[in-house]
Amino acid sequence: MSELQTLKDKIAIITGASRGIGQAIAAAFAKQGAKLVLSASAIENLQETAALVEKETSAPCILTQANVSVGDEVDQVVKKALDTHGRVDILVNNAGVTKDNLLALMPERDWDEVLSTNLKSVFLFTKACTRPMVRQRSGIMINISSVVGLTGNAGQANYAASKAGMIAFTKSAAKELAKRNIRVNAIAPGFIKTRMTDKLTSDQQQKLADYIPLGRFGAPKEIADVAVFLASEASNYITGQIVVVDGGLTI
Numbered sequence: 687m688s689e690l691q692t693l694k695d696k697i698a699i700i701t702g703a704s705r706g707i708g709q710a711i712a713a714a715f716a717k718q719g720a721k722l723v724l725s726a727s728a729i730e731n732l733q734e735t736a737a738l739v740e741k742e743t744s745a746p747c748i749l750t751q752a753n754v755s756v757g758d759e760v761d762q763v764v765k766k767a768l769d770t771h772g773r774v775d776i777l778v779n780n781a782g783v784t785k786d787n788l789l790a791l792m793p794e795r796d797w798d799e800v801l802s803t804n805l806k807s808v809f810l811f812t813k814a815c816t817r818p819m820v821r822q823r824s825g826i827m828i829n830i831s832s833v834v835g836l837t838g839n840a841g842q843a844n845y846a847a848s849k850a851g852m853i854a855f856t857k858s859a860a861k862e863l864a865k866r867n868i869r870v871n872a873i874a875p876g877f878i879k880t881r882m883t884d885k886l887t888s889d890q891q892q893k894l895a896d897y898i899p900l901g902r903f904g905a906p907k908e909i910a911d912v913a914v915f916l917a918s919e920a921s922n923y924i925t926g927q928i929v930v931v932d933g934g935l936t937i
């Protein structure tokens with residue numbers, strides 16, 4: 687079966703891999719034969735994902751701990767991947783947080799935390815992976831943005847700004863790195879069923895689902911399937927793009 691695996695032996699770093707979309711991407715990449723370097727703010731949070739990955743592959747999975755907004759910790763994750771495998775083929779910048787509030791009530795620290803976790807982290811990981819990818823003359827980066835980075839959202843000025851920043855960053859990095867055979871793309875999910883959206887009441891979730899042409903929230907696997915496509919040779923001529931995966935929400 688191995689010849690059917692689209693990411694066979696590719697070395698992939700995935701941030702925020704402890705649950706939700708990051709966990710689904712880890713499982714999908716493992717199924718396609720990738721060797722994973724998983725990152726989360728605490729190693730113990732990665733045990734569940736590691737167990738899922740083990741079901742898909744016998745390849746060892748490396749677990750790393752890092753606050754994605756701290757440069758030295760990010761560098762250690764990339765170093766671990768390089769020390770173990772000698773290369774990094776795929777980077778998925780997935781870790782993210784929300785700290786929703788109306789603008790007038792939003793504490794400065796919540797602005798800073800959301801921008802650091804969601805956007806500065808992308809700069810730090812991209813920078814750390816660029817040098818090895820340039821040396822390899824190949825690389826793939828996938829940034830998990832959001833539809834609110836395209837549309838804005840009341841009560842999410844910090845989150846929407848961070849996700850819009852990721853979109854401009856993705857396009858800039860794609861232009862800068864294309865000649866090095868490094869592709870950089872983003873996925874903009876709509877509402878996906880994870881702990882992030884579990885914060886909404888069931889009434890809020892129903893009202894939102896009614897707005898979505900496909901009539902439901904997405905599943906983490908439906909984002910992971912697109913990440914597999916963007917990480918594979920099937921998307922070789924795609925860079926600098928924002929793939930909206932939202933059940934038609936933003937049509």
Ligand SMILES: NC(=O)c1ccc[n+]([C@@H]2O[C@H](COP(=O)([O-])OP(=O)(O)OC[C@H]3O[C@@H](n4cnc5c(N)ncnc54)[C@H](O)[C@@H]3O)[C@@H](O)[C@H]2O)c1
Nearest residue numbers: 702704706707727753754780781782832875877878880882
């Ligand atoms: N769920 C949705 O509807 C939705 C929609 C659009 C975009 N997204 C984006 O998808 C990504 C994954 O979200 P999710 O829904 O799976 O959320 P989640 O809350 O289930 O998972 C977020 C992950 O990020 C990690 N993380 C947060 N802060 C971190 C930090 N400082 N250092 C290291 N890791 C940190 C968490 O530990 C967790 O693993 C996020 O970037 C989110 O903004 C989600």
